[in-house]
Amino acid sequence: MLYAGFMSATLPPFPKSQEPFDPPRLLEVGSAPDEPCLRADAARNRARLLEAATRLIAEHGVAGVTMEAVAAAAGVGKGTVFRRFGDRTGLLMALLDHSAHTLQADFLGGPPPLGPGAPAVDRLRALGVAVLYRSAEQLDLLLAAQAEPTRRHSHPSTRALHMHTTMLLRQIVPDADCDLLAQTLLGYLDPALIHHLTRQCGMPLERLEAGWNDLVARVTGTDAPH
Amino acid sequence: MLYAGFMSATLPPFPKSQEPFDPPRLLEVGSAPDEPCLRADAARNRARLLEAATRLIAEHGVAGVTMEAVAAAAGVGKGTVFRRFGDRTGLLMALLDHSAHTLQADFLGGPPPLGPGAPAVDRLRALGVAVLYRSAEQLDLLLAAQAEPTRRHSHPSTRALHMHTTMLLRQIVPDADCDLLAQTLLGYLDPALIHHLTRQCGMPLERLEAGWNDLVARVTGTDAPH
DNA sequence: AAGAAAACTGGACCTCGGTCCGTTTAGGAT
DNA sequence: ATCCTAAACGGACCGAGGTCCAGTTTTCTT
Numbered sequence: 001m002l003y004a005g006f007m008s009a010t011l012p013p014f015p016k017s018q019e020p021f022d023p024p025r026l027l028e029v030g031s032a033p034d035e036p037c038l039r040a041d042a043a044r045n046r047a048r049l050l051e052a053a054t055r056l057i058a059e060h061g062v063a064g065v066t067m068e069a070v071a072a073a074a075g076v077g078k079g080t081v082f083r084r085f086g087d088r089t090g091l092l093m094a095l096l097d098h099s100a101h102t103l104q105a106d107f108l109g110g111p112p113p114l115g116p117g118a119p120a121v122d123r124l125r126a127l128g129v130a131v132l133y134r135s136a137e138q139l140d141l142l143l144a145a146q147a148e149p150t151r152r153h154s155h156p157s158t159r160a161l162h163m164h165t166t167m168l169l170r171q172i173v174p175d176a177d178c179d180l181l182a183q184t185l186l187g188y189l190d191p192a193l194i195h196h197l198t199r200q201c202g203m204p205l206e207r208l209e210a211g212w213n214d215l216v217a218r219v220t221g222t223d224a225p226h
Numbered sequence: 227m228l229y230a231g232f233m234s235a236t237l238p239p240f241p242k243s244q245e246p247f248d249p250p251r252l253l254e255v256g257s258a259p260d261e262p263c264l265r266a267d268a269a270r271n272r273a274r275l276l277e278a279a280t281r282l283i284a285e286h287g288v289a290g291v292t293m294e295a296v297a298a299a300a301g302v303g304k305g306t307v308f309r310r311f312g313d314r315t316g317l318l319m320a321l322l323d324h325s326a327h328t329l330q331a332d333f334l335g336g337p338p339p340l341g342p343g344a345p346a347v348d349r350l351r352a353l354g355v356a357v358l359y360r361s362a363e364q365l366d367l368l369l370a371a372q373a374e375p376t377r378r379h380s381h382p383s384t385r386a387l388h389m390h391t392t393m394l395l396r397q398i399v400p401d402a403d404c405d406l407l408a409q410t411l412l413g414y415l416d417p418a419l420i421h422h423l424t425r426q427c428g429m430p431l432e433r434l435e436a437g438w439n440d441l442v443a444r445v446t447g448t449d450a451p452h
Numbered sequence: 453a454a455g456a457a458a459a460c461t462g463g464a465c466c467t468c469g470g471t472c473c474g475t476t477t478a479g480g481a482t
Numbered sequence: 483a484t485c486c487t488a489a490a491c492g493g494a495c496c497g498a499g500g501t502c503c504a505g506t507t508t509t510c511t512t
Contacts, residue, residue, distance in 0.1 A: 004247035039508060077462030143375045149418035179435035187413030211406035218445050265478060303492030
């Protein structure tokens with residue numbers, strides 16, 4: 001959605017297909033029934049590739065996920081991997097897609113306090129904690145998937161999280177610049193930061209969790225929980 | 227300071243030199259008179275390389291700064307560039323070193339409100355604004371120099387900024403987890419975020435500045451300025 | 453069923469960051 | 483002045499990400 005423009009612009013008469021890539025359709029709420037419907041062989045190869053990548057991670061860690069290795073392990077050519085996922089980041093993101101989608105479903109339509117029904121502050125608190133633990137779980141993958149700085153904030157799942165946070169904030173502090181406030185809050189949940197704090201500084205997750213609650217309290221001007 | 231360990235560990239009997247690199251000595255306050263004192267030729271080449279890199283940026287933008295191109299432009303071998311700066315990030319960082327050092331001198335010993343003498347809250351506000359404008363100026367370089375997520379928070383200049391921020395916070399809200407609070411605040415000043423907000427969302431710097439002041443007010447529980 | 457367009461495939465190829473190691477040189481000691 | 487050694491040098495080399503395009507397969511149309 002950022003490259004599509006210039007990509008198709010650069011090949012006037014030729015195959016004209018291009019603009020491949022995996023549609024990380026996330027912003028839609030429920031499970032979208034309208035899969036982009038890949039061609040049968042393409043869908044099969046996509047599945048194989050994801051499976052191969054997962055296996056490689058299990059065996060050699062994220063660093064072992066070489067585009068060539070994945071291709072080989074899946075029994076396809078390298079070009080196929082790139083056509084499907086765009087680049088390495090795209091492949092790794094695809095691996096994270098499921099958990100991202102789950103999280104999203106949870107805060108959009110799941111049970112309170114994460115989902116609708118609870119007061120906004122509580123939802124916000126729950127959101128941070130949920131993200132925190134999910135990130136801690138998949139930290140390596142998240143770090144590796146971290147796109148170049150220019151794209152970080154454009155990824156659909158990031159956008160969705162940001163939109164949701166902004167919306168919650170607007171219910172709590174309607175007069176603030178909730179857009180910026182949301183960015184700040186989410187910054188606290190950045191995988192790189194979590195990595196630094198937990199693995200390099202040795203902080204336990206509980207402290208980060210407390211820090212989140214405190215942060216929410218300060219930023220929204222509400223009381224800390226309990 | 228993170229690699230030194232394992233690097234020297236991997237070459238037992240050999241040249242044993244290694245652990246090359248540019249000492250980004252930043253944490254020392256004044257200008258350190260004890261340069262690591264490179265050999266004459268090394269110092270000359272270092273200067274040439276930085277100059278060449280600067281020229282390349284001016285001509286082709288940051289993307290034009292290829293290690294090989296820099297080496298060629300400086301009339302040295304590629305190995306020399308790596309020996310001096312470790313990797314591309316190191317080279318780019320070195321380019322930023324001067325402005326980083328200036329900023330640091332300013333908040334450590336410059337005139338108020340940035341330097342000592344003003345109330346801590348004012349210093350904190352001034353700090354954010356200063357960082358904001360410096361980042362906006364050197365945004366491309368900062369983005370390109372952004373190290374892999376694992377190292378981001380270990381860089382000396384980042385550490386220094388963090389330490390200083392923590393210290394200021396401790397004077398304002400002694401009972402808070404100032405370490406985490408500082409991380410949050412600094413997260414707001416992350417180049418990637420600034421890039422996103424100003425260039426992708428089209429926000430003017432003034433809004434970011436206001437956002438910073440508001441954030442400081444909320445986090446420290448003080449009043450917004452004016 | 454046949455034909456054509458669209459989509460997909462695979463691997464040769466390119467670039468660039470990073471490593472290695474045999475050679476050269478600075479500069480202190482004798 | 484000479485020697486000696488640690489330091490610096492440079493460019494061949496390697497691996498990985500990413501591009502390209504000629505050839506193949508699927509799917510749609512008639």
